[in-house]
Amino acid sequence: MSQTQPATQPPPSPTIRTIAMPADTNPAGDIFGGWLMSQMDLAAGSVAALTARGRSATIAVEGMKFHRPVKVGDEVSLYAELVHVGRTSMRIHVEAWRRERDRDSGEQVTEATFTFVALDEDGAARPIRQA
Ligand SMILES: CC(C)(COP(=O)(O)OP(=O)(O)OC[C@H]1O[C@@H](n2cnc3c(N)ncnc32)[C@H](O)[C@@H]1OP(=O)(O)O)[C@@H](O)C(=O)NCCC(=O)NCCS
Numbered sequence: 693m694s695q696t697q698p699a700t701q702p703p704p705s706p707t708i709r710t711i712a713m714p715a716d717t718n719p720a721g722d723i724f725g726g727w728l729m730s731q732m733d734l735a736a737g738s739v740a741a742l743t744a745r746g747r748s749a750t751i752a753v754e755g756m757k758f759h760r761p762v763k764v765g766d767e768v769s770l771y772a773e774l775v776h777v778g779r780t781s782m783r784i785h786v787e788a789w790r791r792e793r794d795r796d797s798g799e800q801v802t803e804a805t806f807t808f809v810a811l812d813e814d815g816a817a818r819p820i821r822q823a
Contacts, residue, residue, distance in 0.1 A: 698759040698800035702789045706769035707735040712762050712790075723762035728788055728802055729753075735770035736784040740808035743774055743782050744820050748808040751781065756804040766790040769798070775805070780817040782808045 708731065716727040733750055740748040762768060769789045776783040784806045791798030812818040 698803075699787070702769065702787070702798065702800070703771045703773070706789075707738050707772040708770040710768050710770075711793075712764055712766045712768050714764050717764060721764075723764065723766075725758060728758075728762060728768070729756070729804075731768060731770055732772075732786040732788055732802065732804060733806065735772040736786050736806035736808065739772045739774050739784050740782050740806075740810075743777060744808070744810035747811045747813075748782070749811055749815075750806055751809045752807040754805045754807070756802070758802050760790070760799055760801045762788075762790045762801055763792070765793055767793060767798070768801075777820055777822060779819055780809050782810070782820065784808065 710731060712723045716723050718724040771787045773785050774782060775785050786804055786806060787800055788802040789798045790801045809817050810820045
């Protein structure tokens, strides 16, 4: 799923889908990049929780790219894919896509690879048990 150019078709089903609202804008009225990154982190966190079967935390984000802007009212879909499981860590590639509410097709707006670490109840790294 990782690429230097945005993809032309999204993956089959999103991990999270939401709507970009006026409260998510920067002072210029465009959707704030930090909001989009937090949605990506939530989508990756969902995959991490399922993979780690419990608590986990983001330790790194690599290759963050903003290909296109997001506008207020856009439907934003987050696609998260597990790409590697280490001893305690998981690498999860995430793409965000936007679709104008009244249009059939959308376009890719961001991508990044998130690394999460499985945590024990004291907040220390714990091994991931693989099925
Ligand atoms: C997560 C945390 C407990 C890990 O601490 P640690 O025990 O010192 O971590 P380690 O150095 O043993 O690394 C744990 C795993 O992360 C990987 N890792 C560490 N730093 C990394 C980095 N910069 N990029 C990618 N992977 C990294 C290690 O390779 C290791 O993976 P593996 O076990 O699969 O081989 C600690 O870093 C932490 O609490 N960080 C803050 C997390 C947080 O609050 N996130 C939210 C941010 S707002």
